[in-house]
Amino acid sequence: MRAHGLGVSPAQLLSGYLGRLWDVAEDLTAPQRLDAGRAALELLAMTLRGVAPSVPGGEGSAGVLLDMMQRHVREHLSDPTLRVEELARRHHVSVGRVYALFERIGTTPGTYLREQRLLAAQTLLSDPRYARIDVSNIAAAVGFVDLRGFERAFRRRFGTTPGAWRREHHQARSTPATTEKKPQD
Structure with missing residues (x-):
């Protein structure tokens, strides 16, 4: 049985x-290892069912590798040294391969990393539990x-500064739906 559009069977994909x-x-x-084992089990299950992997961009192992890289980025956002070279080293591929994988989802590794960092910052800035933590x-x-780089990137992405975002989203939560008037003396 051939996987649609891949030219390989699910069993060949699993073997590779x-x-x-x-x-x-x-x-x-x-x-x-845990992630890789889970991916192997999923490929095995698909092979036994005779189902072709439906990973964006075609080749199943490339999709699994891209998913592992994306997960690694999300789990290590706080590491300021996380770079494309680190992703390549950790996943045992060339820097060019990392770029090719991220191209499959229409972005670059650096852009994906910056976007994930900005989304995480936006979440923290919107959360009242972090209201007393400085933007820096x-x-x-x-x-x-x-x-400064963070503030510029945040403004480009969200159209406002991190501080203004925080104020706007904290005020929106603290403003009651209806306001009561105080009785006049």
Whole structure:
């Protein structure tokens, strides 16, 4: 049975993935091994069912690898040293391969990383539990080392400064739906 548009069967895809996994398993961290094992089990289940993997962009192992990289980015946003080279090293591929994988979803690795950091910052700035934390500390918590760079990126992405975003979203939560008038003396 051939996988639609791939030119390979699910069993061939699984075999290739397991072969590559065997080659790199010693260098993977425990969480990476867990993710890779789950992906292998999913490929096995699809093989047994005779279902072709439906991973964006075609090749199943590439989709799994991209998913692992995206997960790694989201889990390590606070690491200011996280760069494309680090993704390539951790996932045992070339920098060019990392760019090619992210191109499949219409972005670059750096743009994806910055977007995830900005979304995380936006979430923290909107959360009243973090209202007393300085914007600079929030920027650092999501991996921005330069406050000015963070503020520029935030403004470009959301059309306002981080401080203005925070004020607007905290006021919206604290403003009652109806206001009562005080009785006049």
